[in-house]
Amino acid sequence: MSETNANVYDTVAPKMLEQYKKRIISDTHANAHNPQLINQAKFIISQNGFANELARNSMRLCHVYENSDWHSKLMDTLDIELIYANVDKMDGKMEEYTDNLVKELLRYFKNDFFKWTNAIPCSQCHDVDTQQLIRNERPNHEESKYECSGVEVYKCRRCHIETRFPRYNDPIKLLETRQGRCGEWCNVFTLILRSFGLEARYVWNKEDHVWCEYYSQYLKRWVHVDSCEASFDEPFIYAVNWNKKMSYCIAFNKDGVCDVSKRYILKNALPRDAISESDLWTVTAFLTTQLRDQMLGNEIYDLYNRDVREQLEWIEKKPSSTIENHNVPKGRQSGSAEWKSQRGENGK
Ligand SMILES: [Zn+2]
Numbered sequence: 030m031s032e033t034n035a036n037v038y039d040t041v042a043p044k045m046l047e048q049y050k051k052r053i054i055s056d057t058h059a060n061a062h063n064p065q066l067i068n069q070a071k072f073i074i075s076q077n078g079f080a081n082e083l084a085r086n087s088m089r090l091c092h093v094y095e096n097s098d099w100h101s102k103l104m105d106t107l108d109i110e111l112i113y114a115n116v117d118k119m120d121g122k123m124e125e126y127t128d129n130l131v132k133e134l135l136r137y138f139k140n141d142f143f144k145w146t147n148a149i150p151c152s153q154c155h156d157v158d159t160q161q162l163i164r165n166e167r168p169n170h171e172e173s174k175y176e177c178s179g180v181e182v183y184k185c186r187r188c189h190i191e192t193r194f195p196r197y198n199d200p201i202k203l204l205e206t207r208q209g210r211c212g213e214w215c216n217v218f219t220l221i222l223r224s225f226g227l228e229a230r231y232v233w234n235k236e237d238h239v240w241c242e243y244y245s246q247y248l249k250r251w252v253h254v255d256s257c258e259a260s261f262d263e264p265f266i267y268a269v270n271w272n273k274k275m276s277y278c279i280a281f282n283k284d285g286v287c288d289v290s291k292r293y294i295l296k297n298a299l300p301r302d303a304i305s306e307s308d309l310w311t312v313t314a315f316l317t318t319q320l321r322d323q324m325l326g327n328e329i330y331d332l333y334n335r336d337v338r339e340q341l342e343w344i345e346k347k348p349s350s351t352i353e354n355h356n357v358p359k360g361r362q363s364g365s366a367e368w369k370s371q372r373g374e375n376g377k
Contacts, residue, residue: 053333054326060314061322070315079235079303080312083279083286087316090231090281099201100224106204107221112137124247127227128261131243131252134221135259143217144208145257147365149194151185159186168195175202210364211257215239218256229254230280232289235303236273237372242280242289244335250342251280253292257363268295271361271374276301284332285317291343 060066074084112133119129148160160183168177176198183192196212197203200220203213215231219241222229228244230251240255253264260266267273276299280289288309290301304312321329360376361369369375 050326050330054329057318057321057329057333061318066311066315066318070311073304073308073312077304077308079277080308083312084316086233086279087281087286090233091283091286091316091320093200094220094223094229094231095283099220102201103204103220103224107142108137111141128245128247128252130225131222131227131245131254132261134218134225135254135256135261138214138218138221138256139259142207143214143256145214145363146194146208146210147368149181149183149192151183151188151190152192153188153190154185156185156187159188160184160192161186163191172197175199211239214256214363215241218254222254228282230282230287230289232278232280232293234267234275234293235277236275236299238267238273238374249338251289251292251339258361264292265295267293267374268297270376272297272376273372273374274299277303279313283320285320285336286313287317287336287339288313 074080112130115133115137116126116129119133121129148157148162150157151160162181163184164182166180166182168180172180172193172195175195177195178198179196181194181196183194184190185192196209197206198212198216200217203209203217216239219229219231222241222243230242230244232240232242232253234240240253240257242251243254244250245252248262252262254261255263255266258266267275274297275290275294277288278290278293280287321332324332361374364372364374366375
Protein backbone atom coordinates (compact mmCIF):
# COMPACT_ATOMS: atom_id res chain seq x y z
CA MET A 30 0.00 0.00 0.00
CA SER A 31 1.46 3.34 -1.03
CA GLU A 32 1.01 6.44 1.04
CA THR A 33 -0.60 9.43 -0.65
CA ASN A 34 0.62 12.98 -0.02
CA ALA A 35 -2.44 13.55 2.12
CA ASN A 36 -1.73 10.82 4.64
CA VAL A 37 2.00 11.59 4.73
CA TYR A 38 0.91 15.06 5.75
CA ASP A 39 -1.50 13.63 8.33
CA THR A 40 1.22 11.57 10.02
CA VAL A 41 4.20 13.91 9.63
CA ALA A 42 2.67 17.34 10.21
CA PRO A 43 1.44 16.75 13.79
CA LYS A 44 4.88 15.39 14.76
CA MET A 45 6.65 18.39 13.24
CA LEU A 46 4.23 20.75 14.95
CA GLU A 47 4.90 19.01 18.26
CA GLN A 48 8.67 19.47 17.71
CA TYR A 49 8.11 23.12 16.82
CA LYS A 50 6.07 23.69 19.96
CA LYS A 51 8.74 22.08 22.17
CA ARG A 52 11.35 24.28 20.52
CA ILE A 53 9.38 27.51 21.13
CA ILE A 54 8.88 26.63 24.81
CA SER A 55 12.48 25.59 25.44
CA ASP A 56 13.85 28.65 23.59
CA THR A 57 11.70 30.94 25.77
CA HIS A 58 13.09 29.39 28.96
CA ALA A 59 16.64 29.34 27.59
CA ASN A 60 16.46 33.03 26.59
CA ALA A 61 15.05 33.99 29.99
CA HIS A 62 18.18 32.52 31.63
CA ASN A 63 20.78 33.37 29.00
CA PRO A 64 23.33 35.56 30.85
CA GLN A 65 24.54 37.19 27.63
CA LEU A 66 21.04 38.32 26.61
CA ILE A 67 20.22 39.43 30.16
CA ASN A 68 23.42 41.46 30.50
CA GLN A 69 22.96 43.03 27.09
CA ALA A 70 19.38 44.13 27.90
CA LYS A 71 20.38 45.41 31.34
CA PHE A 72 23.25 47.38 29.82
CA ILE A 73 20.89 49.04 27.29
CA ILE A 74 18.41 49.85 30.09
CA SER A 75 21.16 51.44 32.17
CA GLN A 76 22.54 53.52 29.26
CA ASN A 77 19.47 54.56 27.25
CA GLY A 78 16.85 56.86 28.79
CA PHE A 79 14.00 55.56 26.64
CA ALA A 80 14.81 51.90 27.45
CA ASN A 81 14.99 52.89 31.10
CA GLU A 82 11.56 54.50 30.92
CA LEU A 83 10.10 51.34 29.33
CA ALA A 84 11.65 49.12 32.00
CA ARG A 85 10.30 51.38 34.78
CA ASN A 86 6.84 51.45 33.15
CA SER A 87 6.88 47.66 32.87
CA MET A 88 7.50 47.28 36.60
CA ARG A 89 4.13 48.89 37.24
CA LEU A 90 2.00 48.29 34.14
CA CYS A 91 2.75 44.58 33.71
CA HIS A 92 1.61 43.75 37.26
CA VAL A 93 -0.62 46.41 38.78
CA TYR A 94 -3.88 45.30 37.14
CA GLU A 95 -3.61 41.69 38.33
CA ASN A 96 -4.83 42.42 41.87
CA SER A 97 -7.89 40.25 42.66
CA ASP A 98 -8.90 42.39 45.68
CA TRP A 99 -9.05 45.37 43.34
CA HIS A 100 -11.08 43.34 40.82
CA SER A 101 -13.70 42.58 43.50
CA LYS A 102 -13.77 46.19 44.73
CA LEU A 103 -14.27 47.42 41.22
CA MET A 104 -17.06 44.93 40.45
CA ASP A 105 -18.85 46.12 43.63
CA THR A 106 -18.69 49.72 42.36
CA LEU A 107 -20.04 49.19 38.81
CA ASP A 108 -23.72 48.69 37.95
CA ILE A 109 -23.18 45.11 36.73
CA GLU A 110 -26.90 44.41 36.26
CA LEU A 111 -27.32 47.40 33.96
CA ILE A 112 -24.18 46.52 32.00
CA TYR A 113 -25.26 42.91 31.33
CA ALA A 114 -28.86 43.96 30.57
CA ASN A 115 -27.53 46.36 27.91
CA VAL A 116 -25.25 43.70 26.43
CA ASP A 117 -28.20 41.31 26.19
CA LYS A 118 -30.11 43.91 24.18
CA MET A 119 -27.33 44.16 21.58
CA ASP A 120 -27.49 42.29 18.27
CA GLY A 121 -24.81 39.84 17.38
CA LYS A 122 -23.74 36.24 17.43
CA MET A 123 -22.94 34.49 20.71
CA GLU A 124 -19.23 34.57 19.73
CA GLU A 125 -19.38 38.38 19.69
CA TYR A 126 -20.63 38.54 23.28
CA THR A 127 -17.38 39.74 24.85
CA ASP A 128 -16.80 42.28 22.06
CA ASN A 129 -20.28 43.63 22.84
CA LEU A 130 -19.47 43.62 26.54
CA VAL A 131 -16.39 45.79 25.90
CA LYS A 132 -18.47 48.19 23.75
CA GLU A 133 -21.04 48.48 26.54
CA LEU A 134 -18.27 49.00 29.14
CA LEU A 135 -16.93 51.87 27.02
CA ARG A 136 -20.41 53.42 26.82
CA TYR A 137 -21.13 52.93 30.52
CA PHE A 138 -17.74 54.23 31.62
CA LYS A 139 -17.90 57.42 29.54
CA ASN A 140 -21.61 58.22 30.00
CA ASP A 141 -22.47 56.95 33.47
CA PHE A 142 -19.32 56.45 35.50
CA PHE A 143 -16.27 58.65 34.87
CA LYS A 144 -15.97 62.36 34.24
CA TRP A 145 -13.50 64.31 32.10
CA THR A 146 -11.71 67.08 34.02
CA ASN A 147 -10.34 70.13 32.26
CA ALA A 148 -10.24 72.11 35.50
CA ILE A 149 -11.49 71.09 38.91
CA PRO A 150 -14.70 72.96 39.95
CA CYS A 151 -14.38 75.63 42.64
CA SER A 152 -15.03 74.04 46.02
CA GLN A 153 -17.16 77.04 47.05
CA CYS A 154 -19.27 78.15 44.03
CA HIS A 155 -18.80 74.84 42.08
CA ASP A 156 -18.15 76.77 38.86
CA VAL A 157 -15.48 75.51 36.46
CA ASP A 158 -15.32 78.48 34.10
CA THR A 159 -14.03 80.80 36.84
CA GLN A 160 -11.14 78.45 37.64
CA GLN A 161 -7.58 79.30 36.73
CA LEU A 162 -4.59 76.99 37.09
CA ILE A 163 -2.12 78.92 39.25
CA ARG A 164 0.52 76.32 40.09
CA ASN A 165 1.56 72.67 40.21
CA GLU A 166 2.85 71.32 43.48
CA ARG A 167 3.84 68.15 45.28
CA PRO A 168 1.16 66.07 47.03
CA ASN A 169 0.53 66.62 50.73
CA HIS A 170 0.68 63.79 53.27
CA GLU A 171 -2.91 62.62 52.70
CA GLU A 172 -2.71 62.85 48.88
CA SER A 173 0.57 60.95 48.71
CA LYS A 174 -1.13 57.84 50.13
CA TYR A 175 -2.71 57.22 46.70
CA GLU A 176 0.22 57.22 44.27
CA CYS A 177 -0.26 60.90 43.56
CA SER A 178 2.06 62.14 40.78
CA GLY A 179 1.39 65.85 41.45
CA VAL A 180 -1.30 68.39 42.33
CA GLU A 181 -2.78 71.10 40.12
CA VAL A 182 -3.92 74.08 42.20
CA TYR A 183 -6.74 76.21 40.78
CA LYS A 184 -7.96 79.61 42.01
CA CYS A 185 -11.50 80.86 41.49
CA ARG A 186 -11.70 84.36 39.98
CA ARG A 187 -14.96 84.97 41.83
CA CYS A 188 -14.38 83.48 45.30
CA HIS A 189 -10.58 83.86 45.32
CA ILE A 190 -10.22 80.48 46.99
CA GLU A 191 -7.91 77.66 45.91
CA THR A 192 -9.04 74.13 45.00
CA ARG A 193 -6.61 71.23 44.60
CA PHE A 194 -6.74 68.63 41.83
CA PRO A 195 -4.49 65.74 42.89
CA ARG A 196 -3.54 63.49 39.95
CA TYR A 197 -3.97 60.07 41.56
CA ASN A 198 -2.63 56.84 40.05
CA ASP A 199 -4.18 54.48 42.58
CA PRO A 200 -7.15 53.06 40.60
CA ILE A 201 -9.15 52.31 43.77
CA LYS A 202 -8.86 55.96 44.85
CA LEU A 203 -9.99 56.89 41.34
CA LEU A 204 -13.16 54.79 41.81
CA GLU A 205 -14.00 57.35 44.48
CA THR A 206 -12.98 60.57 42.67
CA ARG A 207 -14.16 59.28 39.24
CA GLN A 208 -12.54 62.03 37.26
CA GLY A 209 -9.40 62.92 35.39
CA ARG A 210 -7.82 63.01 31.95
CA CYS A 211 -6.51 60.21 29.71
CA GLY A 212 -4.13 58.89 32.40
CA GLU A 213 -6.87 58.37 34.98
CA TRP A 214 -9.36 57.12 32.35
CA CYS A 215 -7.00 54.53 30.90
CA ASN A 216 -5.81 53.44 34.33
CA VAL A 217 -9.32 52.63 35.60
CA PHE A 218 -10.54 51.22 32.29
CA THR A 219 -7.64 48.75 32.09
CA LEU A 220 -8.59 47.56 35.57
CA ILE A 221 -12.24 47.26 34.47
CA LEU A 222 -11.30 45.04 31.52
CA ARG A 223 -9.14 42.84 33.76
CA SER A 224 -11.85 42.68 36.45
CA PHE A 225 -14.21 41.18 33.85
CA GLY A 226 -11.52 38.59 33.09
CA LEU A 227 -10.84 40.10 29.65
CA GLU A 228 -7.32 40.17 28.25
CA ALA A 229 -6.11 43.74 28.20
CA ARG A 230 -3.04 45.80 27.51
CA TYR A 231 -2.13 49.32 28.59
CA VAL A 232 -0.74 51.26 25.61
CA TRP A 233 1.69 54.06 26.34
CA ASN A 234 2.47 56.63 23.66
CA LYS A 235 5.66 58.68 23.93
CA GLU A 236 3.77 61.81 22.85
CA ASP A 237 1.66 61.89 26.03
CA HIS A 238 -1.40 59.77 25.42
CA VAL A 239 -2.45 56.37 26.78
CA TRP A 240 -5.21 53.94 25.80
CA CYS A 241 -6.05 50.24 26.02
CA GLU A 242 -6.14 47.15 23.85
CA TYR A 243 -8.40 44.17 24.35
CA TYR A 244 -7.75 40.71 22.90
CA SER A 245 -10.86 39.59 21.04
CA GLN A 246 -11.23 35.81 20.90
CA TYR A 247 -13.89 36.42 18.24
CA LEU A 248 -11.72 38.60 15.96
CA LYS A 249 -8.58 36.63 16.95
CA ARG A 250 -6.55 39.81 17.36
CA TRP A 251 -5.76 42.75 19.62
CA VAL A 252 -8.38 45.47 19.34
CA HIS A 253 -7.75 49.16 20.02
CA VAL A 254 -9.96 50.52 22.83
CA ASP A 255 -9.91 54.17 23.99
CA SER A 256 -12.16 54.87 26.97
CA CYS A 257 -11.89 58.70 26.67
CA GLU A 258 -13.39 58.51 23.19
CA ALA A 259 -15.57 55.39 23.74
CA SER A 260 -13.69 54.13 20.71
CA PHE A 261 -13.60 50.43 19.75
CA ASP A 262 -11.30 49.17 17.01
CA GLU A 263 -10.35 52.53 15.48
CA PRO A 264 -6.54 52.45 15.71
CA PHE A 265 -6.27 55.16 13.04
CA ILE A 266 -7.94 57.94 15.08
CA TYR A 267 -4.75 59.46 16.51
CA ALA A 268 -2.61 59.68 13.39
CA VAL A 269 -5.42 60.28 10.89
CA ASN A 270 -8.34 61.98 12.66
CA TRP A 271 -6.47 63.94 15.31
CA ASN A 272 -3.46 64.47 13.07
CA LYS A 273 -1.34 63.53 16.09
CA LYS A 274 2.39 63.21 15.48
CA MET A 275 3.81 60.11 17.16
CA SER A 276 7.03 58.12 17.37
CA TYR A 277 6.46 55.11 19.66
CA CYS A 278 3.43 53.23 21.04
CA ILE A 279 4.30 50.45 23.49
CA ALA A 280 1.83 47.94 24.97
CA PHE A 281 2.26 46.49 28.47
CA ASN A 282 0.47 43.64 30.20
CA LYS A 283 1.20 40.60 32.36
CA ASP A 284 2.27 38.62 29.26
CA GLY A 285 4.78 41.03 27.80
CA VAL A 286 5.94 44.36 26.47
CA CYS A 287 5.32 44.92 22.78
CA ASP A 288 6.07 47.70 20.30
CA VAL A 289 2.64 48.26 18.70
CA SER A 290 3.56 51.50 16.88
CA LYS A 291 2.73 50.01 13.46
CA ARG A 292 -0.93 49.64 14.43
CA TYR A 293 -1.29 53.35 15.24
CA ILE A 294 1.33 55.45 13.45
CA LEU A 295 -0.20 55.31 9.99
CA LYS A 296 0.91 58.86 9.09
CA ASN A 297 2.46 61.90 10.82
CA ALA A 298 5.33 59.69 12.01
CA LEU A 299 7.98 61.41 14.12
CA PRO A 300 11.56 60.08 13.85
CA ARG A 301 12.19 56.94 15.91
CA ASP A 302 15.49 58.18 17.28
CA ALA A 303 15.14 57.50 21.01
CA ILE A 304 16.81 54.07 20.69
CA SER A 305 18.14 51.86 17.90
CA GLU A 306 15.57 49.40 16.54
CA SER A 307 17.68 46.40 17.51
CA ASP A 308 18.16 47.69 21.08
CA LEU A 309 14.41 48.31 21.38
CA TRP A 310 13.78 44.74 20.21
CA THR A 311 16.33 43.38 22.72
CA VAL A 312 14.71 45.27 25.60
CA THR A 313 11.09 44.36 24.79
CA ALA A 314 12.09 40.72 24.18
CA PHE A 315 13.97 40.64 27.50
CA LEU A 316 11.06 42.13 29.49
CA THR A 317 8.59 39.76 27.76
CA THR A 318 10.70 36.64 28.25
CA GLN A 319 11.11 37.39 31.95
CA LEU A 320 7.32 37.61 32.30
CA ARG A 321 6.70 34.36 30.39
CA ASP A 322 9.41 32.22 31.97
CA GLN A 323 7.11 31.19 34.85
CA MET A 324 4.20 30.22 32.59
CA LEU A 325 3.04 26.77 31.53
CA GLY A 326 4.27 25.45 28.19
CA ASN A 327 0.89 25.70 26.46
CA GLU A 328 0.51 29.30 27.53
CA ILE A 329 3.99 30.23 26.25
CA TYR A 330 3.24 28.55 22.92
CA ASP A 331 -0.18 30.23 22.51
CA LEU A 332 1.24 33.67 23.29
CA TYR A 333 4.11 33.11 20.85
CA ASN A 334 1.67 32.23 18.06
CA ARG A 335 -0.42 35.26 18.91
CA ASP A 336 2.69 37.46 18.62
CA VAL A 337 3.49 35.97 15.22
CA ARG A 338 -0.07 36.62 13.99
CA GLU A 339 0.18 40.20 15.22
CA GLN A 340 3.41 40.74 13.27
CA LEU A 341 1.73 39.30 10.14
CA GLU A 342 -1.22 41.63 10.62
CA TRP A 343 1.15 44.62 10.25
CA ILE A 344 2.91 43.18 7.22
CA GLU A 345 -0.46 42.70 5.47
CA LYS A 346 -1.79 46.09 6.59
CA LYS A 347 -3.90 48.06 4.11
CA PRO A 348 -2.43 51.37 2.91
CA SER A 349 -3.38 54.30 5.15
CA SER A 350 -5.21 56.04 2.26
CA THR A 351 -8.13 53.61 2.72
CA ILE A 352 -8.17 54.38 6.43
CA GLU A 353 -8.74 58.10 5.85
CA ASN A 354 -12.14 57.34 4.38
CA HIS A 355 -13.52 56.10 7.69
CA ASN A 356 -16.73 57.86 8.61
CA VAL A 357 -15.69 59.22 12.00
CA PRO A 358 -15.61 62.82 13.22
CA LYS A 359 -12.36 64.74 12.81
CA GLY A 360 -10.40 65.66 15.92
CA ARG A 361 -10.43 64.46 19.45
CA GLN A 362 -13.73 64.24 21.40
CA SER A 363 -12.44 64.50 24.97
CA GLY A 364 -10.87 67.64 26.40
CA SER A 365 -11.33 71.38 25.91
CA ALA A 366 -10.56 73.00 22.54
CA GLU A 367 -7.60 74.90 23.97
CA TRP A 368 -6.10 71.80 25.61
CA LYS A 369 -6.49 69.73 22.41
CA SER A 370 -4.89 72.48 20.36
CA GLN A 371 -1.90 72.69 22.75
CA ARG A 372 -1.40 68.95 22.37
CA GLY A 373 -1.79 69.02 18.58
CA GLU A 374 -4.74 66.64 18.75
CA ASN A 375 -7.53 68.78 17.32
CA GLY A 376 -7.30 67.28 13.84
CA LYS A 377 -5.80 70.44 12.34
ZN1 LIG B 1 -15.74 80.02 43.19
